[in-house]
Amino acid sequence: MAGQSDSTMSLFSSEEIEFMAEDEMTEIVPNLRMDSLNFICGDYGPFLPQLAAQVPLWLALALKKRGKCTIRLPQWMSVENLTRVLEAERDSHAFQPLPFHYIEISRLLFDHAREDIPDMYMVRSLIEDIRDVRFHKVETNLEKFTASTVTWKNMSAMEVNVIRAFAGRALQAFYKHDNEQQTPDTDRAQDKQPQSTY
Amino acid sequence: MENYNEIDDILAEEEFVPVVFQKAINGVKIDESTEKGYIEQGSKTELPFWLARELHMRQAVSISVPACFNQKTRLEIQADAACVDLRSRCPYFYEFGSKLAPLCDKTIGLLLPYAFRIRYKKILHKAHAIAFAAASKFPTLLTREETSLYEAAQSSMAAFKKWRAGGPRLQRASILGRKRKPAE
Numbered sequence: 329m330a331g332q333s334d335s336t337m338s339l340f341s342s343e344e345i346e347f348m349a350e351d352e353m354t355e356i357v358p359n360l361r362m363d364s365l366n367f368i369c370g371d372y373g374p375f376l377p378q379l380a381a382q383v384p385l386w387l388a389l390a391l392k393k394r395g396k397c398t399i400r401l402p403q404w405m406s407v408e409n410l411t412r413v414l415e416a417e418r419d420s421h422a423f424q425p426l427p428f429h430y431i432e433i434s435r436l437l438f439d440h441a442r443e444d445i446p447d448m449y450m451v452r453s454l455i456e457d458i459r460d461v462r463f464h465k466v467e468t469n470l471e472k473f474t475a476s477t478v479t480w481k482n483m484s485a486m487e488v489n490v491i492r493a494f495a496g497r498a499l500q501a502f503y504k505h506d507n508e509q510q511t512p513d514t515d516r517a518q519d520k521q522p523q524s525t526y
Numbered sequence: 527m528e529n530y531n532e533i534d535d536i537l538a539e540e541e542f543v544p545v546v547f548q549k550a551i552n553g554v555k556i557d558e559s560t561e562k563g564y565i566e567q568g569s570k571t572e573l574p575f576w577l578a579r580e581l582h583m584r585q586a587v588s589i590s591v592p593a594c595f596n597q598k599t600r601l602e603i604q605a606d607a608a609c610v611d612l613r614s615r616c617p618y619f620y621e622f623g624s625k626l627a628p629l630c631d632k633t634i635g636l637l638l639p640y641a642f643r644i645r646y647k648k649i650l651h652k653a654h655a656i657a658f659a660a661a662s663k664f665p666t667l668l669t670r671e672e673t674s675l676y677e678a679a680q681s682s683m684a685a686f687k688k689w690r691a692g693g694p695r696l697q698r699a700s701i702l703g704r705k706r707k708p709a710e
Contacts, residue, residue, distance in 0.1 A: 342689030435690065467654055471647050490686045493678035494653070498646060501620075501671060505639040508624045 339492060345485050346436070349429035350386035355400040357381075358391065385433065389440050399441045402427070405434065407447050410454040417461045423482035431459060431486040466491060470498070534670060538618035538625065539576040541594075545587040546570050575625065582629055589630040594619065600637060607641045608648035611667045619669045645672060653679035 351369070357380050364373035365387075372383045380400065383391075391397040403409065404427060413424045427433060434455050442448055466487055469480060473495075551565045573581070581587040593599075594616035602610045612619045620638050627635035645668075652664050653676045665676055 342686055346689070439692065463654075467650065470650055486686065490682050491679075493682050494650075494675060497675050497678055498650075501642065501646075501675070505620070505624075505642055508627075508635060508638070 340489055342486070342489065345429075345489055346432045349432035349436070349485070350384065350389070352385050352427065352429055352433060353382050354385050354388045354402065354433075355380050356383055356388045356391065356397040357400060358397040360396050385436060389436060392441055392444075399437065399444045401437075401445055402433070404430070405437070405445075405451060405455075407450050407454065410451065410458065414454055414458050414461065417458055417465075421465075423462060423465065423480065425482050426458075426484060429485050430455070431484060462487060463490075470495065473499075534618065534621065538621035539574065539579075541575050541592070541616060541618065541622050542572040543575050543578050543592045543626065543630075544570065544572050544590045545578050545581070546590065547587050549586050551586065575622065579625075579629060589626070591631050591634075592616075592626070595623065595626070595631070595634050595637070603637060603641050607644035609667070610641075612641075612645075612669045612672075613667060617670050620671055646675075649676050650679070652676070654683055 357378060358375040359377050360375060361377060362373060362375040364371050364375075369384070372387060373381060375381055375397075388397065388399050392399055404413075413426065416424050434451075437445060438448070438452055445451055462484075466480075466483070470491065478499075547565050547567060547569050550567045553563060554565055555563065573587070578587060578589055582589055594612075599610070599615060616622055620642065623634050623638045627638075648664075649668070649672055652662070665673065668676055
């Protein structure tokens with residue numbers, strides 16, 4: 329509790345969230361022959377040229393940087409799917425289901441695997457649009473909330489992290505004000521007690 | 527709800543409140559210029575809240591409404607709470623108000639959540655919309671509690687923008703850039 333109340337920053341930095349996102353699985357097509365890799369987090373491979381394999385994103389990026397594989401674009405990052413999500417996002421009030429780390433994954437892929445993404449500019453601008461629409465929704469939701477129960481489905485890691493510090497403090501403030509409003513009488517009774525002794 | 531070691535709590539109790547003495551008190555002066563060594567019943571002065579509360583408990587003084595909760599401020603808050611300059615009136619508006627409400631005027635307790643709800647919405651929009659608003663006048667109107675909210679939103683938004691823009695991944699320690707002092 330003490331750590332929460334006095335920290336000015338949010339609990340995680342954006343870089344830390346990106347680090348967590350690197351554990352998501354992606355499909356790669358290696359162009360080398362390599363035995364399976366045994367890590368603490370699991371065994372990956374063996375890798376054979378032109379045979380797709382599932383690896384965590386960090387491993388995919390490491391191989392990609394050395395030119396040992398191409399990364400297959402995840403299904404949800406296709407132009408058709410993103411267009412559909414964007415439309416649904418605009419029409420409906422709720423958040424559409426997207427991967428929990430969609431902002432981070434897409435940014436990592438744009439940075440390191442741009443030649444593996446067909447219609448790179450289209451995909452990028454679609455994701456930007458989706459992010460903007462969703463953030464606007466987050467803001468309208470924040471506007472409505474009070475100290476009662478809050479349920480928002482399908483928010484992503486980065487969206488939660490951006491509002492974490494603000495929302496935490498706002499809830500604390502609302503809670504404080506609501507409590508004060510309800511219990512002025514008991515406060516007063518406590519304050520008056522010493523009177524009898526003097 | 528009191529927090530003895532909280533600096534904001536201590537500072538909030540430093541605010542002055544107007545009081546009227548209900549008893550004559552010997553051995554104290556509220557005005558250096560007078561010859562009298564006592565306070566008459568019914569004399570008025572301003573005392574810090576922590577002292578006024580103790581005296582109020584002993585029924586020595588009655589507390590009246592301080593300037594930051596007077597009728598004029600209330601009307602302004604009812605007109606448009608988001609535009610009222612609360613910082614210049616009282617930087618601990620909410621904390622001070624909630625402490626004061628049971629002692630002098632219970633309607634203050636209703637005013638506080640009302641003002642906060644409206645100002646909260648404005649803070650929400652301003653803080654997230656203008657990411658790098660250095661010249662904005664808005665933050666100067668906020669109380670301490672609201673400023674911490676505003677800054678929390680601004681800093682996490684700025685951190686996110688910085689991450690998205692990319693840039694150097696490794697931060698250089700500040701000590702590395704310095705040159706060594708030449709030995710004399």
